[in-house]
Amino acid sequence: MNRVSIAPQAPPKTKTSLFPRHRELILKGNYAASEAAKLCRVGFVPAYPITPQTSIVERIAEMTAKGEMGATYINMDSEHSVFAAAMGAAIAGERVFTATAGQGLFYAHEVLHAIAHFRLPVVMCNVGRPSIPWNIWSDQSDSLSQRDTGWIQIYGESSQEVLDSLIQAYVLAERVHIPVMVVLDAFYQSHTSENTWVPDQDLVDEFLPPPAFQTGEAMAANEHVAFGGLIPPEHYFKFNYSFWKAIQEVEEEAELVAEAFGNHFGRRYHNVEAINIGPQTKVVLVTMSSIATTARGVVQHHPEVGMLKLRLFRPFPAKAILDAFSRLSPDTRIACIERNFLGDREGAVMQEMRRALYGNPFPMRDFYAGLGGKDVPPSTIEKIIHLAKEGKEEVYWVDFE
Numbered sequence: 001m002n003r004v005s006i007a008p009q010a011p012p013k014t015k016t017s018l019f020p021r022h023r024e025l026i027l028k029g030n031y032a033a034s035e036a037a038k039l040c041r042v043g044f045v046p047a048y049p050i051t052p053q054t055s056i057v058e059r060i061a062e063m064t065a066k067g068e069m070g071a072t073y074i075n076m077d078s079e080h081s082v083f084a085a086a087m088g089a090a091i092a093g094e095r096v097f098t099a100t101a102g103q104g105l106f107y108a109h110e111v112l113h114a115i116a117h118f119r120l121p122v123v124m125c126n127v128g129r130p131s132i133p134w135n136i137w138s139d140q141s142d143s144l145s146q147r148d149t150g151w152i153q154i155y156g157e158s159s160q161e162v163l164d165s166l167i168q169a170y171v172l173a174e175r176v177h178i179p180v181m182v183v184l185d186a187f188y189q190s191h192t193s194e195n196t197w198v199p200d201q202d203l204v205d206e207f208l209p210p211p212a213f214q215t216g217e218a219m220a221a222n223e224h225v226a227f228g229g230l231i232p233p234e235h236y237f238k239f240n241y242s243f244w245k246a247i248q249e250v251e252e253e254a255e256l257v258a259e260a261f262g263n264h265f266g267r268r269y270h271n272v273e274a275i276n277i278g279p280q281t282k283v284v285l286v287t288m289s290s291i292a293t294t295a296r297g298v299v300q301h302h303p304e305v306g307m308l309k310l311r312l313f314r315p316f317p318a319k320a321i322l323d324a325f326s327r328l329s330p331d332t333r334i335a336c337i338e339r340n341f342l343g344d345r346e347g348a349v350m351q352e353m354r355r356a357l358y359g360n361p362f363p364m365r366d367f368y369a370g371l372g373g374k375d376v377p378p379s380t381i382e383k384i385i386h387l388a389k390e391g392k393e394e395v396y397w398v399d400f401e
Helices: 029-039 054-065 079-091 103-107 109-117 159-176 201-207 233-247 250-265 289-299 318-324 348-356 378-390
Strands: 022-028 044-047 072-075 097-100 123-128 152-155 180-185 193-199 272-275 283-287 305-310 312-314 333-338 364-368 395-397
Touching: 022 029, 022 159, 029 054, 029 123, 029 159, 029 180, 029 193, 044 054, 044 079, 044 097, 054 072, 054 097, 079 097, 079 103, 079 109, 103 109, 109 233, 123 159, 152 159, 152 250, 159 180, 159 193, 159 201, 159 250, 180 289, 193 201, 201 250, 250 312, 250 318, 272 289, 272 318, 283 289, 283 378, 289 305, 289 378, 318 348, 333 348, 333 378, 348 364, 364 378
Parallel strands: 044 072, 097 123, 123 180, 152 180, 283 305, 283 333, 333 364, 364 395
Antiparallel strands: 022 193, 152 312, 272 305
C-alpha cells in the first residue's frame, strides 16, 4: 500500500493586534455601553427599562447575576427613583452608572439638577429619542433639552466611541466632580453591530483607579448625616460660584483626559473633530453622532466642504471651535445639522454655534434633518451642502414631505 507523506503544517500565525491588550468583538452600541460599565468597575447600578436603552441595563443585570460584574444592581420603580438612588449611592462614595432615554430622562429632570449641583461624579448613558408625538427612534431632543441641568454632555459616533467615552467620562467626572452624560443615537448606534476593540481589565484599571471620592468612609453607623438642607441666599450664591468656576475648566480637562486616553489605549479623541477646514473651505457642516458618519463620506467628494464634529456639547467647546475656524475665510458658510427640535426657531446646535462665534462674520444656516429617526442618507447631506451655498433662508426643514 502506497503511503502519502504529509508534511507537518506550520503553526498558524498569531494575529497582530491593532491595539495590544484588547479583544476585538462585534458589539451593538448598547452592549458597548454595558461592557464599559463593567470595565470601569461600577459599584452601583439603579435601573429602569425604557426603549431603546433597555438592553444596556438588561446586559448589566445578566452580568451581575452571573457574577461577571461586581456591582449592586437594583431595578427601581421609575427613572425619578433611578436617579434619586444614584444620587444617594454617589454621596456614599460608590462609583455609579445608569442608563435612560426620552421620557425617562425628562422624568428625572429634577434629580439631574440635584446630582450636578451636589457635584457628584455620576455617569449615565442616554440613548437619544424624542417625546411627543410618541416615538422611540433616533433624536437628540431629550438630551439637548437637559443641557442646562449642569451635566457634561459627550456624544458618541460609534460603538467604539461610546465605550471609550464612558471610560473617559469617569476620569473626567471624578476629576472635576461634575456628572457626565454620554449620548448615542437610538437604533443607528444603540442596535447596530460594529467591530469594537475592548480593552483588557488591567489596562482600564491602570487608567481609571478606584474612586477617590469616598464620602461614605466618613459615615459611621451611629452617626446621623443630612444632605441637601435649605440654603440661604448668601450661601446659595457661593455654591453656584464654585460650580461656575469648575465648569469653565471642563473643556481643557476633557482634552487632557482624551490625550491621556490616547496615549494609554492608542485611540485619539478631541472635544471637536475638524475635517478639511482651512482657507479653501466654502462650507462647514456641523454634525453630531451618527449623522457625522454619513457626512464624512460625502465631504470626501467635495474638496471645498469641511466638517466639524461636536463630541463635547456641554459645556460647549467654544475655544476648540474658534481654533478650528481660525483659518477660514470670513464668507465661509456654516451649516448646522439638527437632530433635535426644542420649540424654537433654531435648533440647539445653531444656538450654541452662534453664541460661540459671536462677533465673527460667518454666514450661518440651520438644517432640521433626521428628527424622530428619519433617515439622513448621503443625498440629504448633498442637499444641505447645496442649500448652504445657494439658499437664501436661514432655517430649512430638509426632506420635508
